[in-house]
Amino acid sequence: MQLLTPETNKVESRIIAASPSELLKAVSDQEPEFNIAHVMLPSPATPNSATVLMGGRDPDNPHMSSIIINFDQYERRIINEHSMMRSGWIGTLTVLHRWILFGKAGVYIVCILALATILMSLSGLYLFFKTRQSAKKLPIINRMHRSLGFIAAFFLIATSSTGILMSITAWEDKNTGRSVFSSLMNSSLKIMGLWI
Numbered sequence: 001m002q003l004l005t006p007e008t009n010k011v012e013s014r015i016i017a018a019s020p021s022e023l024l025k026a027v028s029d030q031e032p033e034f035n036i037a038h039v040m041l042p043s044p045a046t047p048n049s050a051t052v053l054m055g056g057r058d059p060d061n062p063h064m065s066s067i068i069i070n071f072d073q074y075e076r077r078i079i080n081e082h083s084m085m086r087s088g089w090i091g092t093l094t095v096l097h098r099w100i101l102f103g104k105a106g107v108y109i110v111c112i113l114a115l116a117t118i119l120m121s122l123s124g125l126y127l128f129f130k131t132r133q134s135a136k137k138l139p140i141i142n143r144m145h146r147s148l149g150f151i152a153a154f155f156l157i158a159t160s161s162t163g164i165l166m167s168i169t170a171w172e173d174k175n176t177g178r179s180v181f182s183s184l185m186n187s188s189l190k191i192m193g194l195w196i
Contacts (some may be wrong), residue, residue, distance in 0.1 A: 008080060009050035009070040017073040023051065026076040027069070033057050037065040042073075050079055110167045114160035121153040121160075128153075 018026065020039070027034060035055045042049035051071045056064025070079040128150050135146055 011050050011072045013047040015074050018076050030078050035062040037063050107167050111164050114164045117160040121156045125153050
């Protein structure tokens with residue numbers, strides 16, 4: 001996002017950047033109903049990029065991360081806000097890849113599609129080994145396709161398996177209150193004085 005849309009998150013590093021507690025307080029003051037689910041800090045190589053906050057406004061779901069806020073960590077102010085889908089192709093793919101787009105049903109959709117991919121990859125590996133001898137007589141393009149499919153099967157199995165684990169973990173985090181900033185948001189008003 002920093003590479004493709006620098007104009008939406010450009011800041012000037014003039015003073016010391018906000019600490020996590022200062023960031024939380026500033027966002028709570030400016031957008032009190034916004035729940036922070038994830039915080040993406042700019043790397044030391046890109047100090048002139050804003051801090052990206054992902055979250056939502058559903059009080060019953062502090063783990064929602066469908067809204068992106070670009071936060072100027074030097075002036076302690078919100079620059080802009082937009083949906084994940086409007087943050088470019090990376091945000092769109094993130095929404096489609098995870099269950100955010102579909103809500104509760106999305107966890108099941110991701111798991112079913114990932115399991116189908118794993119099963120197809122395993123069946124492809126089975127056919128690859130089963131037809132090794134007869135494949136030697138195939139044209140070069142067919143043999144290349146088989147070889148690339150063999151390599152891709154391991155990649156697809158790995159990404160699908162980790163995708164299932166990510167969805168299940170995110171779902172457990174949602175139900176148990178373990179997302180990155182949700183516990184801070186829920187307790188911020190009680191202990192805000194300690195963070196200043």
